[in-house]
Amino acid sequence: MELLKERIYKDGKVFPGDVLKVDSFLNHQIDAELLGKMGEEIYDLFKDCSVNKILTIEASGIALACFAAREFSCPCVFAKKAKTSNISDSVYTTGVHSYTHGVDYNIVVSKEFLNEGDNVLIVDDFLANGAAMNGLISLCEQAGARVVGCAAAIEKVFQNGGNSLREKGYRVESLAKVLEMDGEAGTIVLE
Amino acid sequence: MELLKERIYKDGKVFPGDVLKVDSFLNHQIDAELLGKMGEEIYDLFKDCSVNKILTIEASGIALACFAAREFSCPCVFAKKAKTSNISDSVYTTGVHSYTHGVDYNIVVSKEFLNEGDNVLIVDDFLANGAAMNGLISLCEQAGARVVGCAAAIEKVFQNGGNSLREKGYRVESLAKVLEMDGEAGTIVLE
Numbered sequence: 300m301e302l303l304k305e306r307i308y309k310d311g312k313v314f315p316g317d318v319l320k321v322d323s324f325l326n327h328q329i330d331a332e333l334l335g336k337m338g339e340e341i342y343d344l345f346k347d348c349s350v351n352k353i354l355t356i357e358a359s360g361i362a363l364a365c366f367a368a369r370e371f372s373c374p375c376v377f378a379k380k381a382k383t384s385n386i387s388d389s390v391y392t393t394g395v396h397s398y399t400h401g402v403d404y405n406i407v408v409s410k411e412f413l414n415e416g417d418n419v420l421i422v423d424d425f426l427a428n429g430a431a432m433n434g435l436i437s438l439c440e441q442a443g444a445r446v447v448g449c450a451a452a453i454e455k456v457f458q459n460g461g462n463s464l465r466e467k468g469y470r471v472e473s474l475a476k477v478l479e480m481d482g483e484a485g486t487i488v489l490e
Numbered sequence: 491m492e493l494l495k496e497r498i499y500k501d502g503k504v505f506p507g508d509v510l511k512v513d514s515f516l517n518h519q520i521d522a523e524l525l526g527k528m529g530e531e532i533y534d535l536f537k538d539c540s541v542n543k544i545l546t547i548e549a550s551g552i553a554l555a556c557f558a559a560r561e562f563s564c565p566c567v568f569a570k571k572a573k574t575s576n577i578s579d580s581v582y583t584t585g586v587h588s589y590t591h592g593v594d595y596n597i598v599v600s601k602e603f604l605n606e607g608d609n610v611l612i613v614d615d616f617l618a619n620g621a622a623m624n625g626l627i628s629l630c631e632q633a634g635a636r637v638v639g640c641a642a643a644i645e646k647v648f649q650n651g652g653n654s655l656r657e658k659g660y661r662v663e664s665l666a667k668v669l670e671m672d673g674e675a676g677t678i679v680l681e
Contacts, residue, residue, distance in 0.1 A: 328603040329552075329566045331559035358548035358568065361520075362556045368522035369557075375520045377549065412519040 300340050300474040303452065304489050306333060307475055315482030317427075317455065318399075325452060326359035326424050331366075337474055338366025341422065341450045344472045345371075348447040350420045352376060354413070354439065356406060356431050363452055364422040371420075376413060378406040378438060391441040395434040398427065406431075408438050415443035426451035426473060429460020436469070453477060456490070491531050491665040494643065495680050497524060498666055506673030508618075508646065509590075516643060517550035517615050522557075528665055529557025532613065532641045535663045536562075539638040541611045543567060545604070545630065547597060547622050554643055555613040562611075567604060569597040569629060582632040586625040589618065597622075599629050606634035617642035617664060620651020627660070644668060647681070 312320040324330040341363075353375040355364035361377050368375035382405070386392050390407040397404065413419070421435045432449050439446050446469060454461045454473030457480075461471050476490035503511040515521040532554075544566040546555035552568050559566035573596070577583050581598040588595065604610070612626045623640050630637050637660060645652045645664030648671075652662050667681035 322600065323602065324565075327567065327570070327600055329556055329559065329568070331556050331566050332563055334556065335560050358552060358570070361549060361552045362566070365520055365522050365525065365553045365556060366560075368520065369526050372523055374515075375522050375553070376518065377520070379518070379549070409513065409518055411514065 300337065302333065302336060303475045306330075307453070307487065307489060311487060313480050313482055313485045313487050317458070317480055317482065319453070319455070319477065319480060319487065321453065329362045331362075334362050335366045337363055337452060338368075338370050340474055341367040341420075341472070342370035344450065345420055345448055348420070349418045350447050352413070352417045352419050352444075353422050354378065354408070354419050354435050355422045356380075356435060359425075360423040360431075363424060367420070367422055367450070374412075375422075376408060378408045378435060381405050381407045391438045393434045393437040393441075396430050398430065406434050406438070408442075410442070413438060413442035413444055417442070417444035418447045419444050420447050421449045422451075423449075424452045426454040426461050426471070427458040429464055432460065432464060436464075448472065450474075455480075491528065493524065493527060494666045497521075498644070498678065498680060502678060504671050504673055504676045504678050508649070508671055508673065510644070510646070510668065510671060510678065512644065520553045522553075525553050526557045528554055528643060529559075529561050531665055532558040532611075532663070533561035535641065536611055536639055539611070540609045541638050543604070543608045543610050543635075544613050545569065545599070545610050545626050546613045547571075547626060550616075551614040551622075554615060558611070558613055558641070565603075567599060569599045569626060572596050572598045582629045584625045584628040584632075586621050589621065597625050597629070599633075601633070604629060604633035604635055608633070608635035609638045610635050611638050612640045613642075614640075615643045617645040617652050617662070618649040620655055623651065623655060627655075639663065641665075646671075
């Protein structure tokens, strides 16, 4: 998506350790106009897939997922990060490892809001190692819901989470793909 | 807002301890259609106030704040919940006490995204004791930003956070106001 690529080139900040900061428009300050258009783009990509639910994860996936959900006229469910001690029988849960923060956490979604027969589109801001997406897919599997596909704002192609999902047969669409980053020089190459 | 009131009467669940669960449409599963309309309503209420930024708090404020931000054609910034150990010089921060969960936490917002001269509309899903709203106001004060007003989806009037803010001179608008709740009977009275 050209508009997003231009914005990453303009406002994205690259740091050592493959860190791409886009918090001026995507995940701390949110450019609602841009994310609204990204939601429309996701709708265009998946509009023929009978999507009846969008699934994302708190907190930075919520904005894009909600804008997409409005286009699909369907609800958006966000999985919550939870302490192990909080987990009850009324939720689906799975563990996720965050490579960025070097920690493990659990994500939960209420059994009420994810069901057999749901055609779920998974939406998130970043797709890198795929840990969060795989966690969300696991929640869908537990519910017996069908995963129609995965949509990410930004995919770090070289971290392989996206391609690994594609190899498993999932349709994965990313609105911008990072091919290379140089943290020392502060440069980035998008597809 | 009639549409929201109808939805609360239909799908809101009342539990002992003044707990109103609206997680089927507001803060776990999100009815994007409804929240989009709530964003339009917030725009109608504050459209003459030169709002140039929406401020909310993760995670359940983000959806409504983003839909409102798209109406105002302005960015939405969400304050993050942080561990004390994470707080750097580059953020404004304040402590917030959660009455619901009985814990204290810190909220932070990057100094980059809240500035002197900003006309900030604060948006959140719930307004009860006002702890979160007061925390967000404190972040604006630290930045020298002007608080144009506060908008909440649901105000629990009897918990007095809203009226206490009004007494301090803030304009507070709530799309639905809970006057009474009976956790034993599971009943609720809206204004």
